[in-house]
Amino acid sequence: MTTKRITVAYGDGIGPEIMEATLKILKAANTPLQYDVIEVGQKMFEKGFENGIDPNSWELIRQNKVFLKAPITTPQGGGFKSLNVSARKNLSLFANVRPIRAYAPYVKTHHPDMNMVIVRENEEDLYAGIEYELTDEVVESLKLISRSGSEKIIRYAFEYARINGRKKVTCMTKDNIMKIADGLFHRVFNEVAAAYPDIETEHKIIDIGAALIADRPHTFDVVVTLNLYGDIISDIAAQVAGSVGLMGSSNIGREYAMFEAIHGSAPDIAGKGIANPSGLLNGALLMLNHIGLQKYAATIQNAWLKTLEDGIHTGDVYKEGMSTQKVGTQAFAEAVIARLGQQPANFEKTDPDKLIEKNISIELSTPEPRKRTVVGLDVYLDQEMDSVDLSQKIEQLALGNLYLKVLSNRGHNFYLNKEVKAHTGRHWRCRFCVPEGARVSNREIVQLLSELEHAGINFIKFETLCLFNGKRGYSLAPGE
Numbered sequence: 001m002t003t004k005r006i007t008v009a010y011g012d013g014i015g016p017e018i019m020e021a022t023l024k025i026l027k028a029a030n031t032p033l034q035y036d037v038i039e040v041g042q043k044m045f046e047k048g049f050e051n052g053i054d055p056n057s058w059e060l061i062r063q064n065k066v067f068l069k070a071p072i073t074t075p076q077g078g079g080f081k082s083l084n085v086s087a088r089k090n091l092s093l094f095a096n097v098r099p100i101r102a103y104a105p106y107v108k109t110h111h112p113d114m115n116m117v118i119v120r121e122n123e124e125d126l127y128a129g130i131e132y133e134l135t136d137e138v139v140e141s142l143k144l145i146s147r148s149g150s151e152k153i154i155r156y157a158f159e160y161a162r163i164n165g166r167k168k169v170t171c172m173t174k175d176n177i178m179k180i181a182d183g184l185f186h187r188v189f190n191e192v193a194a195a196y197p198d199i200e201t202e203h204k205i206i207d208i209g210a211a212l213i214a215d216r217p218h219t220f221d222v223v224v225t226l227n228l229y230g231d232i233i234s235d236i237a238a239q240v241a242g243s244v245g246l247m248g249s250s251n252i253g254r255e256y257a258m259f260e261a262i263h264g265s266a267p268d269i270a271g272k273g274i275a276n277p278s279g280l281l282n283g284a285l286l287m288l289n290h291i292g293l294q295k296y297a298a299t300i301q302n303a304w305l306k307t308l309e310d311g312i313h314t315g316d317v318y319k320e321g322m323s324t325q326k327v328g329t330q331a332f333a334e335a336v337i338a339r340l341g342q343q344p345a346n347f348e349k350t351d352p353d354k355l356i357e358k359n360i361s362i363e364l365s366t367p368e369p370r371k372r373t374v375v376g377l378d379v380y381l382d383q384e385m386d387s388v389d390l391s392q393k394i395e396q397l398a399l400g401n402l403y404l405k406v407l408s409n410r411g412h413n414f415y416l417n418k419e420v421k422a423h424t425g426r427h428w429r430c431r432f433c434v435p436e437g438a439r440v441s442n443r444e445i446v447q448l449l450s451e452l453e454h455a456g457i458n459f460i461k462f463e464t465l466c467l468f469n470g471k472r473g474y475s476l477a478p479g480e
């Protein structure tokens with residue numbers, strides 16, 4: 001059998017300990033792999049690489065196509081970017097797949113029947129990291145959702161469900177509040193679902209969805225959701241299943257794939273030799289499955305299940321009465337190695353023939369382009385003024401076809417009751433509209449901004465208000 005080269009990063013915190021344990025098991029199982037090790041994380045941040053990686057390492061990752069990565073500590077603030085987010089974006093790893101199941105009774109959980117897969121959108125949402133300080137006290141984080149990005153992950157979730165014999169796909173959004181962004185994801189879900197009549201579908205608002213994962217996780221099968229929600233619910237699900245230290249995760253793109261544990265670098269236990277290596281090991285097993293080494297994945301998984309059954313547990317899952325031995329990271333790895341070739345007695349044995357290589361190909365639809373018409377403008381101000389003075393000043397400007405419709409501050413429309421003086425901070429939104437049927441040209445936008453400038457009104461950004469094929473493409477202001 002030919003040897004496959006993969007790229008490996010030992011990461012930060014508990015990363016080096018759990019990677020050492022994981023590779024030890026892979027080597028003991030004679031897995032035909034060769035490893036190109038790259039340095040990532042804290043050391044690279046300290047050397048001034050803002051993404052925590054030497055740009056030359058991307059070449060190696062691209063060459064090998066498969067990347068096994070231990071967790072990384074992202075420094076707070078200071079302009080540093082998360083390497084995880086950069087890797088997902090640079091390599092177009094659009095699908096983050098997190099299988100989460102209970103290992104009861106050997107790992108204690110209140111939900112022994114849970115067995116779900118969270119399919120998390122991996123490239124968009126608030127993780128674009130586009131943030132601004134708008135005024136002295138107001139900041140902004142942009143949530144970007146695209147139709148094609150949504151369709152890609154939702155189709156992936158349905159294809160994954162079909163190939164893996166899963167029966168239901170649940171979509172989770174917060175479209176009761178974010179009607180446009182989350183609304184798009186939910187709408188695309190409904191459109192895609194129509195092509196999979198063999199699969200049951202449902203939608204849950206993310207807050208009750210997260211609560212139900214904590215309370216009745218066995219009722220979920222495949223869950224598809226936006227990036228941030230997926231991040232949160234996968235930690236909830238993993239913890240409910242027994243420990244965040246148990247579960248692996250794959251990040252899949254059309255060309256490249258990255259495999260990791262779902263948990264972070266656990267600085268609180270780093271260097272103590274007590275971390276559970278199972279999360280990264282399970283990530284590595286997903287990798288073996290992905291590259292066609294199912295036989296090795298099955299052998300290691302069976303040995304790992306037997307180790308759990310034998311009660312040999314790291315501290316995070318150790319329970320008096322059920323566990324027989326509390327071990328550290330390397331001793332756990334040795335226990336798995338000692339059981340290579342053995343089968344679990346009670347857990348269902350992993351059959352390599354039943355592990356399917358999950359090369360899922362996605363065909364995106366090509367919707368008709370829609371006609372975009374600009375019918376207004378929201379101009380944001382950083383202005384020390386009360387609502388009455390500000391609205392009077394704006395009304396005196398020569399605005400042509402445009403008129404002031406809304407003057408809001410933190411979502412409250414003060415223009416509804418123009419006589420009441422209110423002063424709630426410097427961050428104002430002025431909504432300018434044109435009469436029905438008219439449109440706003442770029443020249444009118446420039447003129448409006450110029451009028452504001454001449455009047456000494458300090459604008460800081462603007463957003464156009466558009467109709468798409470005649471349908472409103474912006475949220476209404478309160479009372480509008």
Ligand code: NAD
Binds near residue numbers: 074277278
């Ligand atoms: P964490 O997942 O590292 O730790 C949360 C808790 O779970 C801690 O109490 C920790 O001790 C425990 N835990 C985690 N993994 C364990 C294991 N294998 N065995 C036993 N216990 C384990 O989350 P955090 O503390 O919020 O984040 C720490 C750092 O990790 C942060 O810098 C964060 O940015 C980073 N992070 C990285 C990744 C990644 O590289 N993919 C993911 C999440 C967080």
